Amino acid sequence: MCGLEAITIAGMAMGAASGTATAVGEADAASKNAAIINQQAKLEYGAQERQRLVETDAALKEGYQSSLETDRAVSQVRASGEGMGGTTAALQVAEQKRQGALSIANVKDRIRGADANLAMAGKHTQIAAENRIAAQSANPFTTITNIATSGISNYGMFQK
Secondary structure (H helix, E strand, C coil): CCHHHHHHHHHHHHHHHHHHHHHHHHHHHHHHHHHHHHHHHHHHHHHHHHHHHHHHHHHHHHHHHHHHHHHHHHHHHHHHCCCCCCCHHHHHHHHHHHHHHHHHHHHHHHHHHHHHHHHHHHHHHHHHHHHHHHHHCCCHHHHHHHHHHHHHHCCCCCCC
16 A cells, blocks of 8 residues: 555545544534423423413312302392292292303313313424424434545545
8 A cells, every 4th residue: 555545545534533523413412402302391391281270270260159159149049039939039049050050060161171281282392392303313324424425525635
């Protein structure tokens, strides 16, 4: 092997080493980016859970308020209905109870809606994080090709 061939092979080796170093750097950056994406997803999950709790608590408070209003209205009808003839008082009590039951059913619907929103938002966050991580990941074939072409591009670098 003559000196020129040795220098040419050295250039090729230096190019391959440069390509390898670049690939390692890209892999490290992708790993750090994936960790950041995972942390961000966890923060989003926390915010989504907080929102579900806020919505659920608000719905439960409205349900309790509806229950109190129903009881108060029924008591008022009974108190004012003393001595009333016919079924008027009973009909008014039944209507108040129906309104209270409807309000409580609405509360249950809001709670189920908050749970469903949490599940869907969580799935959205998970898929988005997975997609961002996949976009950050280095393709092994591309990495190998880049290393090889770095070496080949430097193959004749030191020739005159």
